[in-house]
Amino acid sequence: MASGGLRYQYARLNIAEKLIAINVIVFIINLLVPFLFQLSESSIERWFWLPKILSEFFAQPWTLISYSFFHLDFWHIFLNMLVLYFASRILLNLFDGRKFLNIYFLGVIAGGLAFLLSYNIFPVFLENTFPMIGASAGVMAVLIFICSYIPNQEMRFFFFNIKLWYIGAFFVLKDIIQIPIGNSGGHIAHLGGALLGYLYARQLMEGRDIGAGFSKFIDSLTNMFKGGAKKAPLKTVYKNKKASSNSNLTQNKDIKQRQIDAILDKISKSGYDSLSKAEKDLLFKAGKDN
Numbered sequence: 001m002a003s004g005g006l007r008y009q010y011a012r013l014n015i016a017e018k019l020i021a022i023n024v025i026v027f028i029i030n031l032l033v034p035f036l037f038q039l040s041e042s043s044i045e046r047w048f049w050l051p052k053i054l055s056e057f058f059a060q061p062w063t064l065i066s067y068s069f070f071h072l073d074f075w076h077i078f079l080n081m082l083v084l085y086f087a088s089r090i091l092l093n094l095f096d097g098r099k100f101l102n103i104y105f106l107g108v109i110a111g112g113l114a115f116l117l118s119y120n121i122f123p124v125f126l127e128n129t130f131p132m133i134g135a136s137a138g139v140m141a142v143l144i145f146i147c148s149y150i151p152n153q154e155m156r157f158f159f160f161n162i163k164l165w166y167i168g169a170f171f172v173l174k175d176i177i178q179i180p181i182g183n184s185g186g187h188i189a190h191l192g193g194a195l196l197g198y199l200y201a202r203q204l205m206e207g208r209d210i211g212a213g214f215s216k217f218i219d220s221l222t223n224m225f226k227g228g229a230k231k232a233p234l235k236t237v238y239k240n241k242k243a244s245s246n247s248n249l250t251q252n253k254d255i256k257q258r259q260i261d262a263i264l265d266k267i268s269k270s271g272y273d274s275l276s277k278a279e280k281d282l283l284f285k286a287g288k289d290n
Contacts, residue, residue, distance in 0.1 A: 014092060015092070015097035015100055015101060016085065016088030016089075016091075016092060016100060017085075017088075019084070019101075019104070020081045020084060020085060022069065023069055023071070023077060023080075023135060024077065026069045026070065027070075027071050027077050030045065030070060045070055045133065046131075047063075048062075048063060048066040048067060048069070048070055048133075049063060049066075049067050049070060049131040049132060049133045050063045050064060050067035050112050050115060050116070050131055050132035050133070051063065051132075052115065052116065052119040052120070052131060052132070052185065053119075054116065054120055057116060063112075064108075064109055064112045064113070065105065065108055065109065065112075067108075067112060067131075067133050067134070068108040068112075068133075068134065068135045068137065068138055069135070070133040070134070071133060071134055071135070072133060072134065076134060077135075080134060080135045080136055080139050081135075083139050083143060084138075084139045084142060087139070087142045087143040087146055088100060088142060090153075090164075091103070091142055091146050094149070094150075094267070094283060095264075098215060099209075099211065100142070102200075102209075102211030102214050102215060103141050103142055103196075103197060103200055103211065104138040104139075104141060104142055105138060106141065106200070106211055106214055107137050107139075107140060107141020107142065107192075107193035107197055108135070108137050108138040108141075108193070109196075110137065110141065110192040110195065110196035111136070111140070111141075111189035111190065111192040111193040111196075112132065112137065112189065113192060114188050114189055114191065114192025114193075114195075115132045115185050115186075115188055115192070118184075118185065118188045119185060130183075130185065132186070132189060134186065134189075136186065136189065136190050136193070137189045137190060137192055138193060139193070140171065140190045140191075140193035140194045140197060141193040141194065141196045141197035141200070142197065143167070143168060143171065143197065144168050144171075144172070144193075144194040144195075144197035144198050144201075145197035145198070145200055145201045146201075147164040147165050147167060147168030147169075147197075148168065148197065148198045148201035149201040149204065149267075150164060151163065151164055151165035151168075152164070152165070155167070168194075171190075171194070172194050175187040175188075175190045175191050176191070259282060260283065263275065263279050263282065263283055266279070
């Protein structure tokens with residue numbers, strides 16, 4: 001019953017909440033395994049963190065994504081997941097879960113590449129010998145995406161409202177200022193994720209989805225691992241009331257999607273504030289259903 005309950009609760013989460021749950025589970029496992037099996041932390045994490053040396057990276061290319069699921073300590077994962085939670089709520093009110101994953105993981109990749117390039121192009125960074133871990137680059141991509149897509153949208157911050165673009169500018173400037181102070185690789189990765197989020201938003205406003213190719217690549221990998229599933233033999237299908245109901249449901253979904261697309265086009269041209277209350281409610285409801 002407990003197992004079934006947990007599966008049910010997990011299934012009810014939206015895509016961002018599921019990603020947060022996975023990060024928390026990995027963090028807990030990474031804490032327990034070294035203790036239970038008397039291993040050093042590095043003996044486990046070294047297979048997943050992103051090394052700064054290119055030859056080591058080419059031997060472990062999966063680390064360009066796996067590094068994002070590991071965190072240094074409680075505050076590291078807590079702050080990352082807190083920002084991701086609030087930023088994802090806004091993003092998922094505008095777009096579906098696939099768009100969220102595109103932005104997040106492309107941000108992770110962009111941040112990882114920025115980290116690798118900085119340590120292999122600029123000798124000044126070689127003094128830092130730490131590998132890369134943490135979801136910050138993906139989190140920054142999601143945050144800066146919404147700050148760029150609806151910059152004038154306001155959020156309640158304690159006793160006053162603040163525009164999203166102020167929040168995005170604060171995080172970007174903070175990372176730029178802290179590069180020479182310490183953890184330069186981490187701050188450079190943050191900026192790589194932020195740049196991806198900004199470019200994604202600007203291109204999307206012009207009608208180009210730069211994450212479409214990434215989605216197709218993931219789909220092809222998924223189909224490859226599924227293998228050549230045997231096709232079901234042909235059989236006679238009788239039209240019934242259930243089939244008719246499903247057809248009507250599909251038609252209603254198509255109509256709703258066209259309404260959402262029209263609202264998103266309006267946002268890209270005139271901004272989020274130009275929406276009516278009914279349009280904002282429709283976007284909010286669509287985000288909850290994803």
